């Protein structure tokens with residue numbers, strides 16, 4: 001596995017850096033959560049808080065250190081949950097697992113492949129992702145079920161009506177994923193989906209990479225368009241890693257969710 005060694009700043013007290021290795025034992029030990037269900041978000045931001053660079057993609061904020069952690073977070077997930085806007089912007093097609101991490105998945109009893117669950121209100125998911133190699137589910141509500149069924153096929157549509165709006169009930173969607181044997185959900189954004197997941201009190205943990213770049217511009221934060229969370233979930237820093245290029249990789253525990261379901265604005 002390429003990528004730099006990472007210093008663990010918090011919790012303090014480690015004497016050795018987390019060295020890269022094909023099966024990434026240090027990162028797996030740090031990031032694995034043996035829990036019955038988990039919704040973990042993983043996002044990257046610039047120092048000035050942008051969720052994408054001038055090319056409208058988050059990849060331009062990435063770094064080798066971010067790629068290292070990103071790969072391990074994916075390898076520990078049953079399903080990647082992502083908004084249709086991000087699928088369109090980033091060109092999602094497949095979720096490959098690095099060779100060394102395939103054995104890790106096997107050892108943990110995870111399926112070889114990671115399922116891709118695309119959240120959409122409209123039901124419109126790019127053809128390329130539906131015909132690509134990934135095992136794809138389309139998560140939608142009443143507003144998108146007809147379009148999604150026509151393009152993806154009924155067996156790939158997770159119809160979770162909210163009863164309040166024409167989008168999906170995100171809590172119901174997570175329940176449905178768990179019921180399908182996909183209890184570890186990795187939410188990869190984008191900012192609007194993350195805002196809605198936070199608003200619904202569904203995010204247990206936020207892994208946030210800060211890339212050592214300042215981009216200016218008018219990109220959203222990693223959370224966009226959501227209602228104010230009043231009060232927001234208390235965030236506890238579970239760990240903080242540092243790469244030689246200045247990248248900071250934090251993991252925030254949002255457990256407790258005092259704001260679950262309560263929003264204002």
Ligand SMILES: NC(=O)c1ccc[n+]([C@@H]2O[C@H](COP(=O)([O-])OP(=O)(O)OC[C@H]3O[C@@H](n4cnc5c(N)ncnc54)[C@H](OP(=O)(O)O)[C@@H]3O)[C@@H](O)[C@H]2O)c1
Pocket residue numbers: 042043044045050051052056057058059082083084085086087089090119120121122123124125167168170188189190191192193194196222224
């Ligand atoms: N910094 C990062 O870590 C990161 C991560 C991911 C993406 N990004 C960047 O973020 C930008 C895209 O931002 P975005 O906020 O538009 O992304 P997004 O949340 O993925 O996309 C918004 C679209 O996703 C669907 N969606 C989101 N929330 C939904 C909900 N609660 N219910 C139903 N559908 C929902 C809708 O699709 P329909 O239009 O089909 O209804 C909506 O139009 C891109 O530039 C991408 O590169 C950054």
